[in-house]
Amino acid sequence: MFAVIKTGGKQFRVAANDEITIAKLVGEPGDTVAFGEVLMLTDGEKSTVGAPFLSDITVAGEIVKQARGEKVIAFKKRRRQNSKRKRGFRSELTVVRITDILTGGRKPEMKKGAAAVAAVSAASETVKPKAEKKAKTETKSEGLDASNLSLISGVGPTIEKKLRAAGITSWNDIAAWSEADVAKWDEELKLRGRATREEWVAQAKDLLAGKPPRAKADQAEQASGEDY
Numbered sequence: 677m678f679a680v681i682k683t684g685g686k687q688f689r690v691a692a693n694d695e696i697t698i699a700k701l702v703g704e705p706g707d708t709v710a711f712g713e714v715l716m717l718t719d720g721e722k723s724t725v726g727a728p729f730l731s732d733i734t735v736a737g738e739i740v741k742q743a744r745g746e747k748v749i750a751f752k753k754r755r756r757q758n759s760k761r762k763r764g765f766r767s768e769l770t771v772v773r774i775t776d777i778l779t780g781g782r783k784p785e786m787k788k789g790a791a792a793v794a795a796v797s798a799a800s801e802t803v804k805p806k807a808e809k810k811a812k813t814e815t816k817s818e819g820l821d822a823s824n825l826s827l828i829s830g831v832g833p834t835i836e837k838k839l840r841a842a843g844i845t846s847w848n849d850i851a852a853w854s855e856a857d858v859a860k861w862d863e864e865l866k867l868r869g870r871a872t873r874e875e876w877v878a879q880a881k882d883l884l885a886g887k888p889p890r891a892k893a894d895q896a897e898q899a900s901g902e903d904y
Contacts, residue, residue, distance in 0.1 A: 706789010
């Protein structure tokens with residue numbers, strides 16, 4: 677008995693215990709795979725052809741290994757244009773051993789191989805550390821880093837250096853500014869009216885009150901807990 681199946685855009689003539697190399701299937705060695713697109717079935721002298729497929733026939737197989745095809749080089753050169761391009765490609769393949777051809781609408785018993793079981797176990801063990809890392813990040817984002825002056829819109833790296841050099845190191849310092857202080861620092865640090873235009877004092881007060889930064893990029897920075 678043999679069947680003709682379609683997978684990866686190609687057709688294969690298969691029988692029990694045959695090994696075929698096909699386009700990559702997701703799975704690990706030992707996993708069961710089922711091919712439902714059966715074009716033809718031949719049992720002895722009797723042949724049945726699908727239109728286009730045989731709905732009650734399923735071909736079962738087992739993944740032997742994941743492999744890669746031979747390297748193919750694509751080289752292109754344009755004459756007198758000082759232009760050339762070289763690219764390599766290796767197709768991802770899967771070697772499958774056919775275990776059975778099931779008739780009468782029967783379906784194979786799907787199972788995972790030892791490699792897949794080991795991978796699942798390893799994944800389950802890493803879930804807890806990842807969850808702890810996520811919780812740590814969330815906790816960090818909840819805390820307010822009042823020393824991160826860059827979260828105030830209009831304070832770039834250069835201006836931040838000027839502010840810190842002048843002893844202004846936190847939102848509290850800026851929130852306490854009066855109009856006279858704003859004018860003073862604008863003149864001394866050559867801010868060109870940026871503090872008034874960007875409303876630094878109001879922004880500092882909002883940040884201290886727990887409100888998110890005005891700019892989306894600054895919101896992402898605060899959520900990550902890192903100073904960009």
